[in-house]
Amino acid sequence: MTPETHDKPCAxxxxxxxxxxxxxxxxxxxxxxxAHAGQSASRVAFSILVSCALVAGATPSAAxxxxxxxxxxxxxxxxxxxxxxxxxxxxxxxNNAIQKLEDLQAQMEQNQQRIDEINDQLPEQEERSADAFxxxxxLQQESGGLIEMILSSEDxxxxxxxxxxxxxxxDHNANELAKLTSMKEELETTQAELEEQTEQxxxxxxRAERALSQAQSARQEAQEKAEAIAAQQAAEAAAAAAAAxSASSEASNEAGVDAQNPAVDxxxxxxxxxxxxxVSSGSVDWSADKTSFVNQWAGRIDAYLSGTPLAGQGTxxxxxxxxxxxxxxxxxxxxYVESSCGAYCxxxxxxxxxxxxxxxxxxxxxxxxxxxxxxIYGSTLTYSAAQKYCPPNSTGWYNNVLAQMNQI
Numbered sequence: 146m147t148p149e150t151h152d153k154p155c156a157x158x159x160x161x162x163x164x165x166x167x168x169x170x171x172x173x174x175x176x177x178x179x180a181h182a183g184q185s186a187s188r189v190a191f192s193i194l195v196s197c198a199l200v201a202g203a204t205p206s207a208a209x210x211x212x213x214x215x216x217x218x219x220x221x222x223x224x225x226x227x228x229x230x231x232x233x234x235x236x237x238x239x240n241n242a243i244q245k246l247e248d249l250q251a252q253m254e255q256n257q258q259r260i261d262e263i264n265d266q267l268p269e270q271e272e273r274s275a276d277a278f279x280x281x282x283x284l285q286q287e288s289g290g291l292i293e294m295i296l297s298s299e300d301x302x303x304x305x306x307x308x309x310x311x312x313x314x315x316d317h318n319a320n321e322l323a324k325l326t327s328m329k330e331e332l333e334t335t336q337a338e339l340e341e342q343t344e345q346x347x348x349x350x351x352r353a354e355r356a357l358s359q360a361q362s363a364r365q366e367a368q369e370k371a372e373a374i375a376a377q378q379a380a381e382a383a384a385a386a387a388a389a390x391s392a393s394s395e396a397s398n399e400a401g402v403d404a405q406n407p408a409v410d411x412x413x414x415x416x417x418x419x420x421x422x423x424v425s426s427g428s429v430d431w432s433a434d435k436t437s438f439v440n441q442w443a444g445r446i447d448a449y450l451s452g453t454p455l456a457g458q459g460t461x462x463x464x465x466x467x468x469x470x471x472x473x474x475x476x477x478x479x480x481y482v483e484s485s486c487g488a489y490c491x492x493x494x495x496x497x498x499x500x501x502x503x504x505x506x507x508x509x510x511x512x513x514x515x516x517x518x519x520x521i522y523g524s525t526l527t528y529s530a531a532q533k534y535c536p537p538n539s540t541g542w543y544n545n546v547l548a549q550m551n552q553i
Contacts, residue, residue, distance in 0.1 A: 228363050228366055228367040228370065228470075229367060229469075229470065229519055229520065229523070229524070231359065231363040232360065232363045232364055232367055232469065232470035232519070232524075233468070233469060233470070233519070235356050235357075235359040235360035235363055236356075236360055236467070236468045236469070236470070238352070238356035238359070238360075239353055239356035239357050239360055239435065240435075240468070242349050242350075242352040242353035242356055243353050243435070245345075245349045246346055246349040246350055246353060249342050249345055249346040249349060250346060252338075252342055253339055253342045253343065253346065256335050256338055256339045256342065257339060259331075259335050260332060260335050260336060260339065263328050263331060263332045263335070264332070266328065267325075267328060267329075267332070270321075270324060270325050270328060271325060273321045273325075274321050274322050274324070274325040276318075276321075277317070277318030277319070277320075277321035277322050278318070278322060280314065280318045281315065281318050281319065281322075284311070284314065284315060295307045295308060295311075357434055357435075360470075361431055361432050361433075363470065364431035364470040364524075365431045365432070367470055367523075367524045368429065368431060368470070368472070368524055368525065371523050371524045371525045371527065372423065372424060372425065372525060374523075374527055374529075375423040375424050375525065375526065375527040375528065376423040378423075378527055378528035378529055379420045379422060379423040379528055381528075382420050382528050382540070383419070383420060419540055419544075420528060420540060420543055420544060421544045421547060421548070422547065423527075423528075423547075424472070424525050424526045424527075424547055424550060429472060429473065429474075431470075435464070435467050438463065438466075438467045438473075439460060439463040439464055439467060441463075442459070442462070442463040442466065442473040443459035443460040443462075443463045444459060445459070445553055446458070446459035446462045446463060446473065446474075446477050446553060447459035447460075449477055449552065449553045450477060450486055453485065453486035453487055453488060454486065454487035454488055454496075454507075455477070455480060455486045455487045455496060455507060458507050458508075458511060461507065461508050461511045461512065462476060462477055462511055462515070464512075465511055465512045465515035465516070466515060468512075468515075469515050469516055469518075469519035469524075470519060470524050471515050471518050471519050471524050471525070472524060472525040472526070472550070473553075474549075474550040474553040475518060475525060475526055475546075475550060476497070476511065476514050476515050476518060477549075477553060478526075478546045478547075478549035478550040478553065479497050479514075479534075479546055480496040480497055481549045482542065482545045482546050482549060483496060483497050483498040484496040484497070484498070487507075493505070494506060494507055494509070494510040495510065496510070497514050498535075499513075499514055499517065521533070522534065526543070526546055526547060526550060528543055531543035531546070
């Protein structure tokens with residue numbers, strides 16, 4: 146299944162299958178829950194009734210049902226989608242301009258090297274050509290005597306040798322003159338190409354600068370909006386959890402259930418609350434150019450991934466993050482939570498529980514995952530992204546990913 150169509154990359158079945166090894170590994174998060182047994186039929190019925198009461202009685206803000214809030218979220222999502230398109234478009238424009246500029250610079254270096262070689266060889270060739278010109282001039286002036294020399298040959302063999310000698314003498318000196326002419330023509334052509342390439346390089350540099358400015362602006366705006374949404378969702382989730390807990394307590398009290406030993410079993414439910422804060426851009430500097438950005442983050446990600454199957458992939462993560470405007474910490478953090486940084490992949494090179502996808506290399510996999518995050522989930526971790534990525538345990542998943550992002 147491709148990233149475009151997957152909707153539950155963090156399936157509960159895979160989480161249960163990997164729980165045992167994570168408890169003993171240094172990457173363990175203790176996802177297992179205590180078993181609950183012996184619940185009576187009346188308690189099950191009561192649990193259902195209370196759950197229905199919570200849904201029916203929840204406040205609009207707690208249940209995310211307010212029309213205005215929904216409209217604002219939809220508008221923000223649309224704005225982020227448009228910004229994401231700008232991010233990818235500006236990144237492509239910048240990368241293309243930089244590649245073109247690098248190609249032109251390589252051609253310019255080759256042409257300059259050839260110009261230097263010709264200029265170094267030219268004085269010597271000019272001397273040889275001058276000598277050749279004098280010889281040809283003499284041959285022309287002494288043509289009468291040369292004909293007499295040929296005709297005075299003692300035999301036919303000497304006659305042929307004299308003719309061959311004169312031909313070779315003429316051809317050699319003529320070639321020296323032709324070589325000088327060819328070198329000067331090549332010099333002029335190469336210099337003209339260099340001037341044209343210089344103009345093109347200046348144009349590509351200006352295009353790259355414009356694209357970089359657009360990329361920086363789009364990334365910064367997208368990151369700020371995503372973080373604002375993340376903070377809002379974290380606050381709403383906390384409010385929803387508090388409202389649910391309060392309603393549950395009231396319902397339990399009304400039913401005469403001991404508050405210290407409630408009949409409602411919520412251990413297997415993700416209450417969409419108790420989130421541990423929201424992601425912050427921290428030291429993610431979107432005003433940097435790609436080279437500076439990659440240099441800044443590649444080492445930090447490599448340090449985080451040290452000793453894991455993903456070790457040494459920091460540059461790939463950083464390049465993909467810049468290209469798609471995604472927080473460079475997000476994909477590595479998910480890999481930690483989902484597979485102990487590639488130690489337990491359920492598909493080939495799939496360290497993120499990403500649908501049913503498999504890849505042929507870490508480079509291909511990382512770029513595909515970061516691209517998918519940008520298109521499907523946005524530029525950074527949000528609670529709504531956690532709900533889509535890992536529905537069975539969105540709160541725990543959110544908190545775990547956030548904790549890992551803060552370590553990078």
